[in-house]
Amino acid sequence: MKAVQLVGFGGPETLVVVDVPTPEVGPREVLIRVKASGVNFAETAMRQNRYAMTPPLPSILGSEVAGIVEAVGAEVEGVAIGDRVAGSAFAAGQFFGGYAEYMVCDVDFVTPVPADLSFEHAVALMVQGLTAFYLLERAxxxxxxxxxxxxxxxxxxxxxxxxxxxxxxxxxxxxxxxxxxxxxxxxxxxxxxxxxxxxxxxxxxxxxxxxxxxxxxxxxxxxxxxxxxxxxxxxxxxxxxxxxxxxxxxxxxxxxxxxxxxxxxxxxFATVPLLTPQSLRDGLTHLFTMAASGELKVTIGGVFPLEQAGEAHRALESRQTRGKVVLVP
Known part of the structure; x- marks a missing residue:
């Protein structure tokens, strides 16, 4: 599969397109054919080795995707091949793998995406949406x-x-x-x-x-x-x-x-420590429903081909974008 690897610490040019094997699912994992992958400020900091944790090199950044289920593990229940889903790998402490054509995610952190919500909008409601949602619970x-x-x-x-x-x-x-x-x-x-x-x-x-x-x-x-x-x-x-x-x-x-x-x-405030499989699903289901009905406006600030992940980082770091920056295959 095609993926974007971080091959060194520095500017956006350290994000390089590579061909790597498609990941295989474990017993309780789901393989998602990625239709949209979120880009976050945290990843621009990781790229520069300025984040709270140092990513291994090389690594595939990205921790939130939306797409179609391609394969399921032997112990997976309630999720089937062909389902539209959001894979919130960040909630499971997995901060890598999203800048790719396929990503594996623990089934406990997979949420259905309504048919009338785009994959780009679903991705915009994951890290950012859950942060806004639970900020208002906390304060x-x-x-x-x-x-x-x-x-x-x-x-x-x-x-x-x-x-x-x-x-x-x-x-x-x-x-x-x-x-x-x-x-x-x-x-x-x-x-x-x-x-x-x-x-x-x-x-x-x-x-x-x-x-x-x-x-x-x-x-x-x-x-x-x-x-x-x-x-x-x-x-x-x-x-x-x-x-x-x-x-x-x-x-x-x-x-x-x-x-x-x-x-x-x-x-x-940090979102991830507050998330359990249940609170993740509850929060995203609520946000997805609001967005699909038009009650909540989701803004996409830029959609970039996967191969242009470096340009997506530049756009985000320039602070000229509004809303969410997204990669698509």
């Missing part, structure tokens, strides 16, 4: 003034919609360009701010009557995280998530003093 938005950073991105564009639907008092979108801010507002954000502007936290305070946001969902890292603290209301919660925060997170004593005297909290 509910109902009745609160909330700020969503990177609001036009894969997680942000879904989080804006889900927060609004859950009953947030006000959803403020933070994004870097006028186009992205307008896009976030078209998804339901009540207002938007430019997080690249100096002192942008004051704009958040102005929009909240001087109080600041009760909950801030922050995934950009660096200076944006520090400025977010200034936009946080007393008793507020800053929820940190995403691979960019792993790459650049630095709070100092002045930041901590402000938190202490305003009774604020900084909370870390």
């Amino acid at each position: 509910p938005a109902v009745g609160k003034q909330v700020l969503v950073s990177a609001a036009a991105g894969g997680v942000g564009s879904l989080l804006v919609q889900l927060a609004k639907r859950s009953g947030a008092g006000q959803v403020i979108a933070a994004a870097s360009t006028e186009d992205k801010r307008a896009f976030a507002c078209s998804l339901g954000a009540d207002s938007a701010v430019d997080y690249t502007a100096d002192g942008w936290s004051q704009a958040v305070r102005d929009l909240t009557g001087g109080a600041g946001a009760d909950v801030i969902y922050e995934s950009v890292g660096g200076a944006v995280t520090r400025e977010s603290l200034k936009a946080l209301a007393p008793l507020g919660e800053l929820v940190i998530f995403g691979s960019l925060n792993i790459l650049d997170f630095n709070l100092g004593v002045p930041d901590l003093l402000g938190m202490i005297f305003q009774n604020q909290s900084v909370t870390g």
